[in-house]
Amino acid sequence: MIRFDYHRPEEIEAALQDAVGERTAYLAGGTNLVDLLKENVARPTRIVDINRLPLRGIAETEDGGLRLGALATNSETAYDERVQRRYPLLSSAILAGASPQLRNAATNGGNLNQRTRCYYFYDVATPCNKREPGQGCGAIGGVNRIHAILGASPSCIATHPSDMCVALAALKAEVRVMGPGGERVIPFADYHRLPGDEPERDSTLRPGELVTAIDLPPEDFSAHHTYLKLRDRLSYAFALVSVAAALRIDGGRIAEARIALGGVAHKPWRREDAEEVLRGSTADAAAFERAADLLLDGAQGQGQNDFKIPLARKAILRALAQAAAGTPQSQTDKRIA
Amino acid sequence: MSQAALSMIDDPGPSVAARPIASLPLMITVNGVERRLAVEPWVTLLDLLRDHLDLSGTKKGCDHGQCGACTVLVDGQRINSCLKLAVMLDGAEVTTIEGLGRADALHPLQAAFIEHDAFQCGYCTPGQICSAAGLLSEGHATTREEVREMMSGNICRCGAYTNIADAILDVLGGER
Numbered sequence: 001m002i003r004f005d006y007h008r009p010e011e012i013e014a015a016l017q018d019a020v021g022e023r024t025a026y027l028a029g030g031t032n033l034v035d036l037l038k039e040n041v042a043r044p045t046r047i048v049d050i051n052r053l054p055l056r057g058i059a060e061t062e063d064g065g066l067r068l069g070a071l072a073t074n075s076e077t078a079y080d081e082r083v084q085r086r087y088p089l090l091s092s093a094i095l096a097g098a099s100p101q102l103r104n105a106a107t108n109g110g111n112l113n114q115r116t117r118c119y120y121f122y123d124v125a126t127p128c129n130k131r132e133p134g135q136g137c138g139a140i141g142g143v144n145r146i147h148a149i150l151g152a153s154p155s156c157i158a159t160h161p162s163d164m165c166v167a168l169a170a171l172k173a174e175v176r177v178m179g180p181g182g183e184r185v186i187p188f189a190d191y192h193r194l195p196g197d198e199p200e201r202d203s204t205l206r207p208g209e210l211v212t213a214i215d216l217p218p219e220d221f222s223a224h225h226t227y228l229k230l231r232d233r234l235s236y237a238f239a240l241v242s243v244a245a246a247l248r249i250d251g252g253r254i255a256e257a258r259i260a261l262g263g264v265a266h267k268p269w270r271r272e273d274a275e276e277v278l279r280g281s282t283a284d285a286a287a288f289e290r291a292a293d294l295l296l297d298g299a300q301g302q303g304q305n306d307f308k309i310p311l312a313r314k315a316i317l318r319a320l321a322q323a324a325a326g327t328p329q330s331q332t333d334k335r336i337a
Numbered sequence: 338m339s340q341a342a343l344s345m346i347d348d349p350g351p352s353v354a355a356r357p358i359a360s361l362p363l364m365i366t367v368n369g370v371e372r373r374l375a376v377e378p379w380v381t382l383l384d385l386l387r388d389h390l391d392l393s394g395t396k397k398g399c400d401h402g403q404c405g406a407c408t409v410l411v412d413g414q415r416i417n418s419c420l421k422l423a424v425m426l427d428g429a430e431v432t433t434i435e436g437l438g439r440a441d442a443l444h445p446l447q448a449a450f451i452e453h454d455a456f457q458c459g460y461c462t463p464g465q466i467c468s469a470a471g472l473l474s475e476g477h478a479t480t481r482e483e484v485r486e487m488m489s490g491n492i493c494r495c496g497a498y499t500n501i502a503d504a505i506l507d508v509l510g511g512e513r
Contacts, residue, residue, distance in 0.1 A: 001379045006361060008424075027425070030422060031417070034420045098490075099490020099491075100487055101402075101471070102417065105416045235486055331486070
């Protein structure tokens with residue numbers, strides 16, 4: 001592990017002032033950053049511990065939504081009574097991820113900013129454009145069973161590892177950030193980015209900016225939602241493919257639809273046209289097939305991960321059927337109904 | 338651990354090799370005993386417990402948050418001690434396996450693990466028991482399926498899972 005200076009500010013303004021210089025990292029729960037420090041993947045010379053900042057609350061917003069503090073833990077968020085009742089999709093996605101110990105330490109802001117679990121990114125003995133731009137990508141032509149099938153580039157085929165973010169994408173959350181230039185609000189779809197020729201940039205966060213909160217809009221999908229996660233073991237593993245589906249059904253027709261995929265791209269994968277094709281339609285297999293066609297339009301395997309394309313199709317169809325029926329996937333009983 | 342030993346493990350980055358070692362004050366309560374220490378910021382809670390405080394009951398398995406052997410309770414919550422820097426916990430209360438029970442007054446989970454033969458080699462057991470203590474206080478598990486799901490962060494390579502679940506269900510059921 002590299003040596004670094006350690007700062008522990010009490011106020012946001014002081015944190016922003018501490019976070020100067022290129023090799024500075026904000027430290028929250030530590031569940032990803034401390035691991036990256038041990039692997040010498042993250043090599044900051046200055047760490048700003050933000051755990052004393054007043055960002056831990058979960059509160060109502062004026063528009064009837066909910067504001068999740070960046071430092072609220074994943075456990076506090078998933079078990080918050082308001083989140084469970086009004087945003088069960090989010091609660092379910094959080095509980096599908098990691099382990100109880102990790103969720104007790106990991107924060108909401110940290111969940112957004114965690115790095116990929118691509119093996120090449122973690123192994124400093126192998127080339128990785130995300131870790132060291134210009135080195136090349138070890139995963140292309142290498143061991144790529146867990147890698148992206150959508151939105152990848154010749155520079156990077158890594159996936160974003162979060163479950164929580166897949167639900168936040170479907171719910172059209174907003175990310176509130178503070179930085180040297182003041183406060184701004186980033187729509188969730190614009191927060192994470194595709195790798196293109198800058199795979200070292202996971203998000204559109206600017207240098208020195210700090211996530212302060214995640215805002216959930218008031219829209220209610222509690223009657224028709226599911227988070228379906230498929231992985232190599234029944235618990236405590238990253239998604240090969242996951243689907244967050246949320247529907248509003250009026251008089252037998254789909255009034256509103258949201259679908260986001262996890263484990264398949266550099267960011268939670270949404271297609272506006274796949275959601276549009278469902279609006280006004282009856283909730284049946286033919287409509288779900290049309291949405292799956294659009295979501296997987298352009299899907300490209302890398303060899304070992306070709307299986308993800310048919311797996312994602314089946315997962316989308318099953319998730320939409322679960323959401324329409326009002327029978328969300330249990331995160332305890334892993335049988336898929 | 339001596340300074341020399343620390344330096345061997347924690348290879349400094351070349352660009353900052355000349356940086357002086359800067360210990361920070363840390364006040365931390367471990368198993369009810371308040372400790373005032375000076376700790377380098379890159380020392381994890383796990384290494385602090387094992388190497389600085391001689392509390393070797395907490396085990397280092399993977400050191401990457403993947404196995405759960407290092408699970409301890411911080412302010413009553415179970416976490417992976419390998420993924421916390423000790424300096425982050427100034428003012429915190431930590432409970433390790435050494436603080437859960439004593440040889441002459443076992444914690445109910447310790448007694449249940451013995452009763453149900455819930456281990457073979459025993460290396461994961463302190464983490465399993467601290468994790469189960471967290472599970473009990475969280476209150477989100479009552480059935481066997483829920484116990485298995487909520488203990489999935491603790492790997493047992495001997496495969497004692499069935500008996501571990503039995504032991505925890507025994508305590509959950511109030512039989513101890």
